[in-house]
Amino acid sequence: MCAKTIDTKDITYESLLQGNKDWVKDTMDNDPTFFDKLSEGQNPPVLWIGCSDSRVPANQITNTRPGDIFVHRNIANVVVHTDMNLLSVLDYSINVLKVKHVIVCGHYGCGGVKAALGNKQVGIIDNWLRNIRDVYRTHEREMATTKDPDQRFDRLVELNAIEGAANVTNTSIVQSAWASGQELAVHAWVYSLKTGIIKDLKVTCTCLDDVAPAFKVG
Numbered sequence: 001m002c003a004k005t006i007d008t009k010d011i012t013y014e015s016l017l018q019g020n021k022d023w024v025k026d027t028m029d030n031d032p033t034f035f036d037k038l039s040e041g042q043n044p045p046v047l048w049i050g051c052s053d054s055r056v057p058a059n060q061i062t063n064t065r066p067g068d069i070f071v072h073r074n075i076a077n078v079v080v081h082t083d084m085n086l087l088s089v090l091d092y093s094i095n096v097l098k099v100k101h102v103i104v105c106g107h108y109g110c111g112g113v114k115a116a117l118g119n120k121q122v123g124i125i126d127n128w129l130r131n132i133r134d135v136y137r138t139h140e141r142e143m144a145t146t147k148d149p150d151q152r153f154d155r156l157v158e159l160n161a162i163e164g165a166a167n168v169t170n171t172s173i174v175q176s177a178w179a180s181g182q183e184l185a186v187h188a189w190v191y192s193l194k195t196g197i198i199k200d201l202k203v204t205c206t207c208l209d210d211v212a213p214a215f216k217v218g
Helices: 013-030 034-038 060-062 084-095 111-117 124-137 138-147 147-170 173-181
Strands: 044-052 069-074 101-107 185-191 198-206
Touching: 013 034, 044 084, 060 069, 060 084, 069 084, 069 198, 084 101, 084 173, 101 147, 111 124, 111 147, 124 138, 138 147, 147 173, 147 185
Parallel strands: 044 069, 044 101, 101 185
Antiparallel strands: 185 198
16 A cells, blocks of 8 residues: 555645655565665766756656656756856766666746746846846847747747757766766756656767757867
């Protein structure tokens, strides 16, 4: 029997702790050695760079288990070369964990992307959203010719994921891995909150030839 799911409005500090105990019991009932194996170390083949949105948990939407995916999340799955947190995660996942795939996954209906489309001041997050506005500026012609606001919103979500994947590819971390012969692919995806389906944006980079000349290092 699976642990009872708690309705969002009924979640409390205490219910979270009880939920943990229920999850441990269910997990142990299904696999008594699960935590022994999990505690031995991790060897995930995938780094997931996603949005912090509570509705987009990497493991659940890909039907994977703890230990399968190394995860970094931030508002609107932004990838920029000044984010030392993200770069540290990227470096560790590639050079220590030896992941084979880096996936930048956005999601339709992203609040960060929607805020970046407007001119309303939000707060300190405005500085973070500037990165998404730069994506808009880079693709301004396409954005300007997309008249339907919902389509424009969805397309910026896609472009933000694509630009994020490109920025991953442009790092010296990824390029050094490819130069040493390491097997590694970088992808851009988008998840739909309405359908639960992940859309592959067909943007995959696997070698130094996929790096724009202006960003090649070494």
